[in-house]
Amino acid sequence: MTTAIKTVAVCGAGGTMGAGIAIVAARAGYRTISFDRTDDALSRSRKQTEGFVAKSVERGKMSPEARDAMLGLMSSTTEIGELSECDLVIEAVFEDLTVKRQLMRDLEEACKEDAIIASNTSTLSITEIASGSKRPEQIVGMHFCLPAQLMKLVEMSPGLLTSDATLKSAWEWVVASGQTPVKTQDKPGFILNALLVPFNNDAIRAVEAGVAEAVDIDRAIKAGLGYKMGPLELIDLIGLDTQVRLCEAFYPVTLDARASAPPLLRRMVAAGLLGRKSGRGFYSYDGNAMFGA
The missing domain is CATH 1.10.1040.10 (N-(1-d-carboxylethyl)-l-norvaline Dehydrogenase; domain 2)
Structure with a gap:
């Protein structure tokens, strides 16, 4: 576990991608908060997560103790204000530039000043997503592959204004979480x-x-x-x-x-x-x- 990042939030965690990213974070030992707009979405995601780890235990890929520890690190909320103490926030909402920009603005208001905000976009420009942001240097692309809980690749894409420190901290977190990062330019579709x-x-x-x-x-x-x-x-x-x-x-x-x-x-x-x-x-x-x- 990296020393700088202790608490992670996943926005859009009611979806398949977001739920998988939350598993990656909690499985690596990070306190993980799943955020979505409705309780129903979060409830479905929780049920799927519990089913996934139950099958992992059944197949011998996870011990019962590891399962309990992972689930104990996970919580969920529909209140964006509850992400205020998160060190890393990963958005995994659908591919719509307007929606992602608005979420970035909402997160800037909700999160602490030094929080890293990552976008799981698979095709959109990180620079464009960060356009209008008060702190574009803290926004970075972090594209997981579906299903995130099984696939190791994470495409790391700095925008034009992303700081080296932000990329370094996000990269170290990806490695500490057992994933495989590769650096890409901020171009449509990345690799x-x-x-x-x-x-x-x-x-x-x-x-x-x-x-x-x-x-x-x-x-x-x-x-x-x-x-x-x-x-x-x-x-x-x-x-x-x-x-x-x-x-x-x-x-x-x-x-x-x-x-x-x-x-x-x-x-x-x-x-x-x-x-x-x-x-x-x-x-x-x-x-x-x-x-x-």
Whole structure:
């Protein structure tokens, strides 16, 4: 555990990504506060977290003592003022620049002056998110991979005004939490999504063109390239609506046609086929247990 950071908050913790980041923080021994706007979202997240760690104990990946210690470090709130003593705040709300900027302003009012505020954005510019901030030097990009509680990569992206001290402290926290940081420039999609968003869209277009069924495309990718999860399984996990938002954030600044949302993707979202969270996407699901549980 780093000495500078002792208490961590995750905003948007009612979502799959936020819940996973909260697990990462608490599992590493940090007091962790999960913040979201509704009690229902936090309740669902807590239930999924408890299911995940119960399965981890059952599989021998976590001891009962470690599970109890981790859960004991976790709390939740719908009151942003309760984040006032946090040393690091990680926002994991959906990809909307206006929403993220407003949250940054709210956090500046709620958090102590030396708090580091990190954005889990996957495509948006950290510099633009920090635009209008009173302390842009303390805002840094910290993009976890989904599911955060299983995937080790964290893309660390300083904005134009992010201080070296902020990046250093955030980087050290990522390492202390058992994750693997890589530094990227503040460019759309960073490393992962610059490659992944067009690739996932290619898989959707292959389904749309009748090249193969979703299950066979995923099976081919996993068997041929050694991926643990196929692209269509991954889209179902992150949410088809999230894939649309990624396209809408990424395409206008790159003008890469492969990054534009495929018509099939938009039709499925319009029909409410959002993936795991709605029970049906490219696959059908019974329940919405946290991935890995």
